[in-house]
Amino acid sequence: xxxxxxxxxxxxxxxxxxxxxxxxxxxxxxxxxxxxxxxxxxxxxxxxxxxxxxxxxxxxxxxxxxxxxxxxxxxxxxxxxxxxxxxxxxxxxxxxxxxxxxxxxxxxxxxxxxxxxxxxxxxxxxxxxxxxxxxxxxxxxxxxxxxxxxxxxxxxxxxxxxxxxxxxxxxxxxxxxxxxxxxxxxxxxxxxxxxxxxxxxxxxxxxxxxxxxxxxxxxxxxxxxxxxxxxxxxxxxxxxxxxxxxxxxxxxxxxxxxxx
Amino acid sequence: xxxxxxxxxxxxxxxxxxxxxxxxxxxxxxxxxxxxxxxxxxxxxxxxxxxxxxxxxxxxxxxxxxxxxxxxxxxxxxxxxxxxxxxxxxxxxxxxxxxxxxxxxxxxxxxxxxxxxxxxxxxxxxxxxxxxxxxxxxxxxxxxxxxxxxxxxxxxxxxxxxxxxxxxxxxxxxxxxxxxxxxxxxxxxxxxxxxxxxxxxxxxxxxxxxxxxxxxxxxxxxxxxxxxxxxxxxxxxxxxxxxxxxxxxxxxxxxxxxxxxxxxxxxxxxxxxxxxxxxxxxxxxxxxxxxxxxxxxxxxxxxxxxxxxxxxxxxxxxxxxxxxx
Numbered sequence: 001x002x003x004x005x006x007x008x009x010x011x012x013x014x015x016x017x018x019x020x021x022x023x024x025x026x027x028x029x030x031x032x033x034x035x036x037x038x039x040x041x042x043x044x045x046x047x048x049x050x051x052x053x054x055x056x057x058x059x060x061x062x063x064x065x066x067x068x069x070x071x072x073x074x075x076x077x078x079x080x081x082x083x084x085x086x087x088x089x090x091x092x093x094x095x096x097x098x099x100x101x102x103x104x105x106x107x108x109x110x111x112x113x114x115x116x117x118x119x120x121x122x123x124x125x126x127x128x129x130x131x132x133x134x135x136x137x138x139x140x141x142x143x144x145x146x147x148x149x150x151x152x153x154x155x156x157x158x159x160x161x162x163x164x165x166x167x168x169x170x171x172x173x174x175x176x177x178x179x180x181x182x183x184x185x186x187x188x189x190x191x192x193x194x195x196x197x198x199x200x201x202x203x204x205x206x207x208x209x210x211x212x213x214x215x216x217x218x219x220x221x222x223x224x225x226x227x228x229x230x231x232x233x234x235x236x237x238x239x240x241x242x243x244x245x246x247x248x249x250x251x252x253x254x255x256x257x258x259x260x
Numbered sequence: 261x262x263x264x265x266x267x268x269x270x271x272x273x274x275x276x277x278x279x280x281x282x283x284x285x286x287x288x289x290x291x292x293x294x295x296x297x298x299x300x301x302x303x304x305x306x307x308x309x310x311x312x313x314x315x316x317x318x319x320x321x322x323x324x325x326x327x328x329x330x331x332x333x334x335x336x337x338x339x340x341x342x343x344x345x346x347x348x349x350x351x352x353x354x355x356x357x358x359x360x361x362x363x364x365x366x367x368x369x370x371x372x373x374x375x376x377x378x379x380x381x382x383x384x385x386x387x388x389x390x391x392x393x394x395x396x397x398x399x400x401x402x403x404x405x406x407x408x409x410x411x412x413x414x415x416x417x418x419x420x421x422x423x424x425x426x427x428x429x430x431x432x433x434x435x436x437x438x439x440x441x442x443x444x445x446x447x448x449x450x451x452x453x454x455x456x457x458x459x460x461x462x463x464x465x466x467x468x469x470x471x472x473x474x475x476x477x478x479x480x481x482x483x484x485x486x487x488x489x490x491x492x493x494x495x496x497x498x499x500x501x502x503x504x505x506x507x508x509x510x511x512x513x514x515x516x517x518x519x520x521x522x523x524x525x526x527x528x529x530x531x532x533x534x535x536x537x538x539x540x541x542x543x544x545x546x547x548x549x550x551x552x553x554x555x556x557x558x559x560x561x562x563x564x565x566x567x568x569x570x571x572x573x574x575x576x577x578x579x580x581x582x583x584x585x
Contacts, residue, residue, distance in 0.1 A: 002382075003382055003383065006378075006379055006382045007379070010368050010375055010376075010379050013371045013375060017370045017411070018370075089361075089364055090364070092361070093364065093366055095329075095330060095331045095354075096329050096354050096359045097383055097384075098351045098352070098354045098355045098383070098384060099351070099383055256331065256332055256333045256347060257332075257333045258271065258272070
């Protein structure tokens with residue numbers, strides 16, 4: 001772990017070489033999801049509520065998902081940009097160093113500009129929390145933290161899957177964006193507003209439902225009993241990353257036997 | 261120290277056809293051909309050797325290096341290096357080796373070189389004291405004082421290569437793989453790099469395996485050459501032997517007082533002739549150079565004579581031709 005921070009340090013130094021473009025990109029990242037959020041706002045302005053969810057409840061959902069996405073884009077950018085690493089042959093270098101491939105790829109890139117996006121979702125989160133009549137308890141705070149961390153792990157898992165595919169295809173697969181960008185767009189609303197099969201897919205296959213919809217019910221006091229289950233369900237969702245990491249190991253083995 | 265026994269490696273490569281229609285077809289169905297990159301490669305290298313590993317492009321040099329450095333797993337065969345099987349004990353094994361890929365950088369592009377060194381120290385878990393000693397030694401011998409604080413992107417290729425080599429030696433590896441370390445360097449940098457490689461081999465006993473297309477590298481560094489072509493080993497032996505066996509031609513350039521009689525000496529061939537200068541090649545299987553010079557001095561009044569051995573480059577071309585690679 002300390003090695004990871006050493007990687008961060010050198011990447012931050014590199015980033016600071018391009019201060020102007022860094023600031024511009026960060027500002028851009030602040031405003032991109034802002035327009036999406038504005039859309040959300042006007043939608044509720046017009047319709048009042050959707051399937052029993054009102055604006056601040058959805059805003060909370062939005063903030064959690066966007067925050068998770070921004071954090072995982074910061075940290076797991078190395079996996080997101082991995083195809084370039086394979087194409088340029090830099091992965092060979094990773095293999096001749098005495099550390100796990102996982103930490104080295106993770107440390108190969110860090111997207112500091114996503115702090116803009118992070119900041120924006122933090123603002124929305126604070127606003128939503130401030131405006132909702134919530135009964136706070138330590139358990140609820142813990143749940144909120146669990147929702148965000150599990151969300152980060154799920155997005156990271158998808159980035160890892162996407163990177164692993166590069167071992168077979170070399171070129172990056174845009175198709176994975178359906179699940180990262182697409183998943184983010186879908187999961188920023190509570191899942192029960194969608195068709196059943198969509199909700200099921202994003203609960204059991206890619207478990208976004210476990211980090212927003214279900215624990216959100218608990219936070220808002222909409223669940224019928226079984227508090228503990230609703231509270232801990234994000235932790236269950238975060239298990240998604242385990243098969244992703246296994247798949248990664250498999251991909252590395254494939255790479256070493258084909259050298260493509 | 262290094263033992264390769266019957267290493268085989270083949271790649272599956274998708275056949276590419278020309279034309280839009282074929283390209284569209286290839287989206288769904290691809291024919292594969294198998295390319296045998298290495299066929300029964302066997303050799304042994306002892307500690308402290310410098311081995312030049314040569315062969316034309318696509319001969320299998322890089323594949324061999326990749327197998328020896330633990331990047332690739334061969335199909336069959338065994339490879340034991342310092343008691344490790346490179347691809348099995350990767351993390352433990354690679355601590356003992358340094359790898360320089362001539363056309364790829366291992367340094368972080370936008371930060372001063374010294375920052376890269378510091379990070380490598382953490383990656384390899386080098387103890388602080390060892391790191392200081394090695395680093396200072398490398399900075400001194402490779403003359404990096406001036407450039408160590410500049411970002412890599414501002415360095416010239418020669419400066420960068422010196423830093424690359426230093427970076428791969430920070431953890432004091434026992435074996436150093438150099439994949440085309442002098443590619444694209446100017447003459448001065450080339451000599452500096454060669455000089456340094458010699459030094460670490462002599463003083464630290466680092467075993468060095470070097471691939472290159474520059475035969476001057478081989479001549480300056482390697483006592484032993486391994487020649488590979490189309491995946492098979494073709495020659496493995498002393499450079500001197502190779503020369504003796506194949507370099508049977510010498511070139512003599514003679515300047516003399518004006519003389520209009522053309523030269524005719526048995527066992528030689530005249531490449532160019534003017535009344536004041538002649539360039540002739542001698543086949544040392546037929547006659548000796550001293551014999552030719554004696555005969556020359558009988559015909560003309562010599563002013564100056566220069567004898568050149570056949571460049572190693574020519575020998576290699578001759579070899580490639582002979583083995584049809």
